[in-house]
Structure formats: C-alpha cells, structure tokens
Amino acid sequence: MKLLAHGDPAPLFESVDQDGQPVKLVDYKGKKVILYFYPKDDTPGCTKEACAFRDNFPKFKEIGVEVLGVSVDSEKRHKKFTEKYDLPFRLVVDEEKTIVEHYGVWGLKKFMGREYMGTARVTYLINEEGVIDMVWPKVKPEKHASEIVAYLEQNN
Numbered sequence: 001m002k003l004l005a006h007g008d009p010a011p012l013f014e015s016v017d018q019d020g021q022p023v024k025l026v027d028y029k030g031k032k033v034i035l036y037f038y039p040k041d042d043t044p045g046c047t048k049e050a051c052a053f054r055d056n057f058p059k060f061k062e063i064g065v066e067v068l069g070v071s072v073d074s075e076k077r078h079k080k081f082t083e084k085y086d087l088p089f090r091l092v093v094d095e096e097k098t099i100v101e102h103y104g105v106w107g108l109k110k111f112m113g114r115e116y117m118g119t120a121r122v123t124y125l126i127n128e129e130g131v132i133d134m135v136w137p138k139v140k141p142e143k144h145a146s147e148i149v150a151y152l153e154q155n156n
Contacts, residue, residue: 003104003122003137010035010126011102017090018078023068029130032065034148036123036139037105041073041081041091049121049141050087056145057088063152070094070103071119123148 004010010033014024025033036053038046053060053067060067067089073081078091092099100106100119109118123144125134134151136144 003135004124004132005135006132008132010124010130010132011099012130013092013099013102015092015094015099016075017092018075018082020075021090023090023092025126025130028066028126030128032063032128032133032152033126034060034065034067034123035070035103035126036067036144037070037100037103037119038121039119040071041077042084045121045141046071047085049139049144050081051085052142052145053089054085054087056149059149060152063149063156065125065152068092070099072097072100125151 010025012025014022017023038049040046050069057067069089070092072094074095075093078093081087082091094100097106103124105120105122106117107120109116121139121141123136123139124132127133
C-alpha cells in the first residue's frame, strides 16, 4: 500500500451509493470532501466510526464539508448499514476495488496471526480543487470524526 500524500491530485472515481445513485468525485469540485475508507459494513470498529461521523455530521455540514464513506461492500450491504444506524451521508460502493487501489488503501493486513487482503482505515481530506489536503493514516474509529472536526475548525 502506498498512500496518497498532501498535494497529490485526488484520483477521480465513479460509482454508486447505498441507494444506487451515481457518485462521481468530479461532482464535488468546489467543495471540501472527507473521503473515509473502512474495512466492512456493520463490524464493531466500522460501526463506531460511521456512528461518530453521523454524530458529528451537523458540524461537517456547518463547516461546509461533504462526507463520503468507501468500502468494498455491495450496495445492498451499504443500504442495510445506513438504515440500521441512520447514517446521513453517502456510502460509496467499490466492489471492484478500483477506488481503494487508486487511493492506496488496499493491501496486506494481519489479524490474529492471519494475513489477508483488505481495506486500511484511512481518511483523506480533498480540497475544493480536487487535491489531497490532509491524510489520516492511523484512525481510532470512535474518536476520528471529532479529530477531523477539530482540524477543520482550526484550518478553515
């Protein structure tokens, strides 16, 4: 895995969200975007992270930042996840793993002595021009959204 860095252009992507609606990064030009990558819908850490983004969502809206979550889960799994936890932001489907690969978050992971390929928990802040402004490569799921809000409030 080679993560993108501050100043790199954000790779463009097209996909669908949990409702089957098209999602294109280019449609967010002129807006700041939090693009957060997570391993799997409805797992303990991913649920804590998504709920933290949900709970901080009014602050993101107030600051003027869009939030997009990305995992390799299906549209159906995303839909179930958003409904179960009342998530107010879009979850992007990446079953083909093209977005996770372009953003350098797909790679070898280890858990309980087992190695496997998966999505790293990484967040990017993309600025209005489509350039990476900030990278959070090590994320604590329950505190991460608050950490981003604090960063945005200091740097907005």
